[in-house]
Amino acid sequence: MLTFENPAISFKNVTKKFGDHVILQDLNFDIPRNKIVTILGFSGAGKSTLLKHILGILHPTSGTVTVLGRELETLTKEELRDFRRNFGMLFQYAALFDSFTAEENVAFPLREFTQLSEEEIMKKVHDLLISVGIKEESFQKLPSELSGGMRKRVGLARGLALSPDIMLYDEPTTGLDPITTKMVNNLIVETATQHQGREMTSVIISHDVKATLEISDYIAFLDRGKIIEYLPVGEFKNSQNPLVQEFLRL
Numbered sequence: 001m002l003t004f005e006n007p008a009i010s011f012k013n014v015t016k017k018f019g020d021h022v023i024l025q026d027l028n029f030d031i032p033r034n035k036i037v038t039i040l041g042f043s044g045a046g047k048s049t050l051l052k053h054i055l056g057i058l059h060p061t062s063g064t065v066t067v068l069g070r071e072l073e074t075l076t077k078e079e080l081r082d083f084r085r086n087f088g089m090l091f092q093y094a095a096l097f098d099s100f101t102a103e104e105n106v107a108f109p110l111r112e113f114t115q116l117s118e119e120e121i122m123k124k125v126h127d128l129l130i131s132v133g134i135k136e137e138s139f140q141k142l143p144s145e146l147s148g149g150m151r152k153r154v155g156l157a158r159g160l161a162l163s164p165d166i167m168l169y170d171e172p173t174t175g176l177d178p179i180t181t182k183m184v185n186n187l188i189v190e191t192a193t194q195h196q197g198r199e200m201t202s203v204i205i206s207h208d209v210k211a212t213l214e215i216s217d218y219i220a221f222l223d224r225g226k227i228i229e230y231l232p233v234g235e236f237k238n239s240q241n242p243l244v245q246e247f248l249r250l
């Protein structure tokens with residue numbers, strides 16, 4: 001298994017049970033800083049459960065999850081809420097607020113979590129929207145007036161609003177056409193390398209092997225609550241693990 005010095009995220013002996021049902025099984029797994037790491041797996045493997053442990057929405061039944069050097073279980077509810085500002089999240093369907101314009105969607109976390117003035121917020125919102133390729137003519141549009149690809153862009157701008165150290169992507173390309181998939185992939189890479197001149201750790205949860213092979217630095221394969229393969233992307237493609245091979249052939 002790959003290990004990294006001073007990782008962004010570290011799972012140590014993490015087991016999660018719901019009743020008698022073991023969902024994560026003794027996971028030992030590090031995610032390095034400033035890289036793009038994808039967690040692949042079949043439906044029901046435990047990917048979303050793993051993601052919720054990174055966010056501290058769920059805690060392990062046993063073992064520890066450490067993010068940016070903080071052991072999540074030792075944080076109080078308030079500390080955890082503050083700590084979540086280190087994360088940006090892009091959900092599968094972008095999860096924008098339907099009755100908010102593009103601009104208002106991106107302003108939301110800034111209004112909620114910062115003391116910035118309205119003028120400062122609007123300046124930042126416009127910079128963010130431009131940086132993900134949304135033009136001024138679309139700032140006032142509602143999500144229903146935007147294409148799927150544009151909604152992703154707005155969702156990404158909102159995820160980036162608080163300058164997170166870690167971006168989490170939940171199925172960013174699932175269900176998108178090939179051209180939009182390519183666009184979202186490019187955005188993920190640009191975000192990882194260029195956002196405000198800082199580097200950022202990106203964690204992608206996906207079933208989309210083809211899309212993620214193109215952009216990931218490392219790929220982990222989760223099967224029934226266990227990481228059964230974790231390799232740099234070039235080696236992952238040549239994995240001899242039969243389940244991984246089956247997945248790659250899909």
Ligand SMILES: Nc1ncnc2c1ncn2[C@@H]1O[C@H](COP(=O)(O)OP(=O)(O)OP(=O)(O)O)[C@@H](O)[C@H]1O
Pocket residue numbers: 018023041042043044045046047048049050
């Ligand atoms: N709160 C919960 N209570 C009980 N069981 C749960 C709970 N959350 C998830 N599970 C179970 O844990 C297993 C893994 O679920 P999870 O959602 O993590 O899978 P996944 O890999 O994200 O799947 P998908 O690709 O379909 O989203 C499933 O069997 C699910 O039924």
Ligand SMILES: [Mg+2]
Pocket residue numbers: 047048049
């Ligand atoms: Mg899931």
